[in-house]
Amino acid sequence: MLAASNISKRYGAVQALDGVSLDLPDGEVVALVGDNGAGKSTLVKVLSGVVTADDGMIEQDGRPVRIASPHEAQQLGVSTVHQDLALCENLDVVGNLFLGAERRRWTVLNHIRMERSARDLLSSLDVRIRDIRVPVAMLSGGQRQSVAIARALIGEPRVVILDEPTAALGVEQTAQVLDLIRRLRDRGLAVLVISHNLADVRAVSDRIVVLRLGRNAGEFSTAESTPEAVVAAITGGAA
Amino acid sequence: MTTTLVKPLQPLRAATRTDLGAWPVVGGLILIAVVFGSLNEHFLSAENLTNLALQMAATGTISLGIIMVILLGEIDLSAGSVSGLCAVVMTILYVRHDWNPLVAVAAALGCAVLVGLLHGWMFTKLRMPSFVVTLAGLIGWQGLMLYLLGRGGTINLPFEGLLARLSDTWLPAWAGWLVAALIVAGWSAGTLVNRRLRRAADLPVTSGLWLALRLAGLAGVLAVVVLVLSADRGVPMLLVIFGTLVVCLDLTLRHTVFGRHMYAVGGNAEAARRAGINITRIRVLAFVAGSTLAAFGGILAASRLAAVNQSSGGSDTLLMAIAAAVIGGTSLFGGRGRAYAALLGILVIQSITNGMLLLNVDSSVRYMVTAAVLAVAVAIDSLARRGQPR
Numbered sequence: 366m367l368a369a370s371n372i373s374k375r376y377g378a379v380q381a382l383d384g385v386s387l388d389l390p391d392g393e394v395v396a397l398v399g400d401n402g403a404g405k406s407t408l409v410k411v412l413s414g415v416v417t418a419d420d421g422m423i424e425q426d427g428r429p430v431r432i433a434s435p436h437e438a439q440q441l442g443v444s445t446v447h448q449d450l451a452l453c454e455n456l457d458v459v460g461n462l463f464l465g466a467e468r469r470r471w472t473v474l475n476h477i478r479m480e481r482s483a484r485d486l487l488s489s490l491d492v493r494i495r496d497i498r499v500p501v502a503m504l505s506g507g508q509r510q511s512v513a514i515a516r517a518l519i520g521e522p523r524v525v526i527l528d529e530p531t532a533a534l535g536v537e538q539t540a541q542v543l544d545l546i547r548r549l550r551d552r553g554l555a556v557l558v559i560s561h562n563l564a565d566v567r568a569v570s571d572r573i574v575v576l577r578l579g580r581n582a583g584e585f586s587t588a589e590s591t592p593e594a595v596v597a598a599i600t601g602g603a604a
Numbered sequence: 605m606t607t608t609l610v611k612p613l614q615p616l617r618a619a620t621r622t623d624l625g626a627w628p629v630v631g632g633l634i635l636i637a638v639v640f641g642s643l644n645e646h647f648l649s650a651e652n653l654t655n656l657a658l659q660m661a662a663t664g665t666i667s668l669g670i671i672m673v674i675l676l677g678e679i680d681l682s683a684g685s686v687s688g689l690c691a692v693v694m695t696i697l698y699v700r701h702d703w704n705p706l707v708a709v710a711a712a713l714g715c716a717v718l719v720g721l722l723h724g725w726m727f728t729k730l731r732m733p734s735f736v737v738t739l740a741g742l743i744g745w746q747g748l749m750l751y752l753l754g755r756g757g758t759i760n761l762p763f764e765g766l767l768a769r770l771s772d773t774w775l776p777a778w779a780g781w782l783v784a785a786l787i788v789a790g791w792s793a794g795t796l797v798n799r800r801l802r803r804a805a806d807l808p809v810t811s812g813l814w815l816a817l818r819l820a821g822l823a824g825v826l827a828v829v830v831l832v833l834s835a836d837r838g839v840p841m842l843l844v845i846f847g848t849l850v851v852c853l854d855l856t857l858r859h860t861v862f863g864r865h866m867y868a869v870g871g872n873a874e875a876a877r878r879a880g881i882n883i884t885r886i887r888v889l890a891f892v893a894g895s896t897l898a899a900f901g902g903i904l905a906a907s908r909l910a911a912v913n914q915s916s917g918g919s920d921t922l923l924m925a926i927a928a929a930v931i932g933g934t935s936l937f938g939g940r941g942r943a944y945a946a947l948l949g950i951l952v953i954q955s956i957t958n959g960m961l962l963l964n965v966d967s968s969v970r971y972m973v974t975a976a977v978l979a980v981a982v983a984i985d986s987l988a989r990r991g992q993p994r
Contacts (some may be wrong), residue, residue: 436880451878455871455939456864464868465879472860477798481805 366390367412367443367524367555372421374407381407382418383579389524389555394546396570396587397559400599403576405559409526412557413445414438444522448529450513454502458494459483461501462516486515490548507538511545524555531565543569563592575599628984629932629948632977636952640959647959650835656951656958657833658771661842662687662905664950667925667932668853669897671946672890674929675857676870677938678734680894682723682741683925687902688917689749690716694903695759695912696752698767705766709903716899717892719745724888742922750914758913761906771908774838777830783844784826792819842904847947849897854943866890870939901925927974928953931981952977 367389374382382404389395399405410416412423414435423430425441432438438445452461459476462483468475483497492511494504501509510530517525527546531539546569549556560566566573567587575583575598583598596602640647666683673680694712697703703711719741726737753759761768775783795815802809833839857863868876869886877883905921906912930936931952932945953974960970 435878447878451872451875453868453871453875453939456867460864460868464864464876465881467861467864469861472862474859474861474864476859477801477805477807480807484807 366426367441368424369408369412370422370424372408372411372418372423374404374411374416374418380579382411384421385576385579385581387412387557387574389557391523391555392550392553393572394550394556394558394570396566396573397557397576398561398563398566398573398595398599399576399582402578403582403599404579405576406528407579408576409445409528409557409559412438412443412524413526414443439520439522442521442523443526444517444520444524445526446510446513446517446528446530448532450509452501452509452513452516455500457500458487458497458504458512461512462486462519464516466519486518487511490515490518490545492545505538506534507541510534510538510542514542514545514549518549522554524557525549526557526559528559529561530558531560531562539565563595567592577601626933626944626948628981629952632931632952632980633948633955636955636959640955640962644959644962647962650832652958652962653832654836654840656954657843658840658908659958660950660954661840661846662901662908663921663925663928663954664846664946665849665901665904666898666921667901667928667946667950668849668943669894669901670925671929671932671934671941671943672853672866672893672897673734674926674934674936675866675938675941676873676887676890677936678727678887678890679738679926679936680723680741680891680898681735681738681922682719682745683738683894683898683901684917684922685742685745685749686716686719686895686917687898687905687921688912689719689745689752689902690899691902691906691916692749692752692759692912694767695761695906698765699759699761709767712903713896713899716895719899720892720895721888723895724891727891728884728887746918749916753912753914758911760911763910767903767907768910771840771842771904771910773841775841775844776838777834780830780834780839783839784823784830787826788819788823791822795819842908845904849900850943850947857943862886862889867939872939898925924950924953924974927978930985931978933981933985935985936982949981 368387370386372382372385372387373380385404385408387395387397387408397405397408407416411418412432414432414437417433423432430441432441432443435445453464456464459480463479468478468482480497487494487497490511492508492515494508494512501512504512514525514527514530530542530546534542543565546556546558550571558566558570570587573585573587573590573595574581575585575595577599582601583595585595585598637648646652666687670680670683690712693715694708697711698705698708723734723737723741726732727734763769799809799815830839833843857866865876865881865886868879868881869883873883876886902917906916909916928949929941929945930949932941932947932949934941934945934949956973956977957970960967960973
């Protein structure tokens with residue numbers, strides 16, 4: 366369980382985050398929604414160590430932790446899939462999954478061990494790719510997103526943050542990725558999904574956290590909320 | 605949006621990208637052999653093919669170095685000048701200062717490492733474009749070479765010395781066959797072990813028939829090479845050195861963490877950085893490898909000429925080395941290509957040069973034909989990339 370409380374971050378004259386709190390319990394998908402400029406990206410950057418908060422506290426299992434760099438975030442088990450996926454299109458699926466974390470004997474790559482783990486991981490996530498040894502450039506958008514998410518799992522994280530995972534996808538591929546997110550939850554991971562698409566959010570999340578102008582603007586249990594209430598919280602209008 | 609639009613193109617993309625690999629180049633080589641062979645009966649003779657093998661080694665080695673830089677999507681224009689400079693450094697230490705030839709070679713390679721470090725530093729720390737860094741290198745290192753040569757302009761290597769004899773060393777027939785047999789045995793053993801390990805890990809394996817075909821192909825090509833070269837003076841030592849470099853570099857690129865990171869930085873530097881790869885280190889190492897291989901090529905060229913002079917590493921050396929890398933299938937966009945590209949590419953270029961010289965064609969025509977081949981090679985590369993989302 367990762368919990369951030371009273372997080373504030375100021376960029377010059379802009380108060381991007383103003384005392385925001387967010388809980389990410391194990392085995393739950395939390396959707397973070399809000400209009401442009403609501404502070405979603407800044408909060409994600411704070412949690413993934415890209416920027417440090419001016420104020421506030423992050424706790425893991427009740428103990429306060431410091432996340433000062435992406436590396437420290439990864440060591441704490443916080444893994445982030447950015448919207449641009451950051452895949453090397455010329456490398457194959459195995460190469461991308463283990464990029465920067467190659468299994469090796471001295472400096473020699475252990476191709477067989479990496480391919481075995483890659484196949485096990487992809488099949489446990491039910492990701493279907495016909496040939497995992499072709500360059501990623503030849504995969505569909507949904508498959509790439511799946512590869513990027515699978516890659517986030519290589520370091521055995523406890524929290525996975527997905528930034529707009531369905532933004533560039535068609536209907537069928539979106540469904541595939543949403544299935545994949547549910548399987549992450551079933552593995553007991555805490556999942557944070559940032560999305561603009563309220564239909565996707567309602568389909569996959571357990572809880573919806575709304576930000577507005579850098580502050581918490583509402584928190585809903587997905588099953589018990591109405592779309593109108595969520596939209597109202599996002600826009601600041603009356604429900 | 606783009607991904608959904610691109611999706612229907614996938615079958616087409618798969619067809620164009622089913623890794624044409626080396627086949628267009630091999631086809632081109634066969635075409636060249638047929639054309640020149642029919643125009644001049646001397647072209648396919650053992651003596652001429654041996655000369656061809658000798659001519660390939662120096663520029664081919666420089667081309668290997670250029671591939672290291674091109675793989676990152678950068679360019680090294682200084683390779684020719686660096687090859688000339690280091691050959692001159694080696695010769696001066698060896699001839700004028702009576703150093704041991706091997707120490708002189710090591711010192712020259714050391715100079716190349718420093719040059720590569722400087723280029724890498726300017727590129728990564730001063731953020732200068734690689735084109736400008738190495739353009740300055742192209743001009744500056746040639747200037748330094750001319751300065752070191754002084755007014756004399758030419759220094760001969762002693763004919764009986766180790767270095768001059770290197771390019772006149774030939775493997776006797778039995779040694780040639782032994783080397784070929786060892787390569788085939790090594791390749792088979794490696795493939796069989798890999799196959800067994802993959803089976804044990806329950807991974808799919810390539811079909812046995814396909815492997816047998818490849819083995820037969822490799823053995824056949826090596827047998828023809830040894831047969832032809834042994835019919836003349838034997839397998840030249842220069843070819844053995846060049847071949848060893850190609851194989852070692854290919855194994856390094858494909859099977860080491862360094863090689864994997866080279867491809868990663870060439871494919872998507874930002875992704876590589878976020879994955880925790882030290883991209884500055886990879887870039888500097890690529891420039892160092894490029895300069896060092898260029899210097900090695902320059903030393904091979906000096907050995908073959910038994911001298912260094914003001915045109916060492918000059919004229920069209922650099923352009924031919926870059927052209928060879930590209931014709932062999934290295935993508936100038938970075939991230940794609942193998943070390944064998946240098947071997948195949950230089951084989952194409954040197955065959956054209958050699959054939960044109962035999963036909964007594966003016967070098968003007970030779971340049972135009974080489975240009976056409978280069979253009980076709982890049983067109984194939986670009987077409988193969990078309991349809992890839994980017």
